Amino acid sequence: MSNNRSTSSVNTKLLIFITLGIIIALSAFVILNSQEEEKKNEISFDTPPPIENQPTLGDPNALVSVVEFGDYKCPACKAWSENVFPQLQKDFIDQGKISFSYINVLFHGEESTLAALASESVWKHSPESFWSFHKEVFHEQPDHINHDDLWVTPEKLVEIAQRSVPDLDIQAFKDDLAKQTFLQEVQLDQKLVDEYQIELTPSIFINGTMVENPFDYERIVELIEQGLESK
Ligand code: CA
Numbered sequence: 001m002s003n004n005r006s007t008s009s010v011n012t013k014l015l016i017f018i019t020l021g022i023i024i025a026l027s028a029f030v031i032l033n034s035q036e037e038e039k040k041n042e043i044s045f046d047t048p049p050p051i052e053n054q055p056t057l058g059d060p061n062a063l064v065s066v067v068e069f070g071d072y073k074c075p076a077c078k079a080w081s082e083n084v085f086p087q088l089q090k091d092f093i094d095q096g097k098i099s100f101s102y103i104n105v106l107f108h109g110e111e112s113t114l115a116a117l118a119s120e121s122v123w124k125h126s127p128e129s130f131w132s133f134h135k136e137v138f139h140e141q142p143d144h145i146n147h148d149d150l151w152v153t154p155e156k157l158v159e160i161a162q163r164s165v166p167d168l169d170i171q172a173f174k175d176d177l178a179k180q181t182f183l184q185e186v187q188l189d190q191k192l193v194d195e196y197q198i199e200l201t202p203s204i205f206i207n208g209t210m211v212e213n214p215f216d217y218e219r220i221v222e223l224i225e226q227g228l229e230s231k
Contacts, residue, residue, distance in 0.1 A: 042211065043197060043210045044208050045196065045208040048205060049101075051067065054067075054101045055101060055131070055134070056101040057089075057131065058093045058096065061099075062096070062097065062098050064097065064098040064206060064228055065098065065205075065206075066099065066204065066205065066206055066220075067100075067101045067102075068085075068101070068102050068205075069192075069193060069198045069204075071107050072111075072141070073108030074105075074112075076201065076202060077138065077201050077202045078141045080202045080204075080214055080215065082139075097224070097228060098224060104186055105193050105198055105201050106190060106193075111151070112152075113186065114157065114177065115152045116186045117176065117180055117182050117183065118161065118173070118176075119133065119137070120186060121173055121176035121181065121182055122165055125169065125172065129165040133164040137160055157177065158170060158173065161173055206223035206227060207227050
C-alpha cells in the first residue's frame, strides 16, 4: 500500500515534469517562430538603393550602405533623425564603417516637395552644408500635435538656410525654390521610392534590406554587422 502510494507520487511528479517540459519547449518554439516571422517581414532587394548624386556621409564605397528614405514633413522622420541617427553616426559613420545617404519622399504634399527642393538646392550649391541644413529643417518641424500645421514656407526655408549654410547665395536659393530648379532631382528620388516600394517614412535600408522597424536600433546594428562581415 505504502509502495503504491509512493509510486503514484513519483508518477505525479514525473507527469508535472513532463508537462512543464512540454510547456517550456512550446514557448521556445513560439518565441523562435515569432523571431522568424519578424525577419520574414523584411523586404530585401538584390541591390541597395543607388546613392549616386544623393547626399552621402562617409565613404560612398563603404562595404555597408545605409539609406534613409525620409520626408521633412513627417514626425517619425524628425524623431528618427533626432534619436536614432546620432547613435548611428557615433557608432558607424564617424568610425568610417558605413556610408549614409538621404533620399526625399513626398508623402505630405506641397510642403514635402518644397523642403525637398530646398535640400537639393543646398546639396547642389553647398554640399558641405547639406547635413546642417537637413538637421535644422527637422529641428524646425513643430511638435507632433501640431505637425499638420503649415510651416514649410519659402520664408522659413530661407531663414533656416541663412543660419546653416555659411556661403548661401540667398537670391539663387530663392530662385531655385520659385522656379523648382531641382524638380528633376526630386522626381528621380520618387522613382526610387516606387522602385524600392516605400510605403512608410522613414524607411531605412541596410544594403538591400529594408529594416522592418526603423526604431529597432539593435536590428539595424545586426544588419550592419552582417554586411561588414560578408567580405
Ligand atoms: Ca535626392
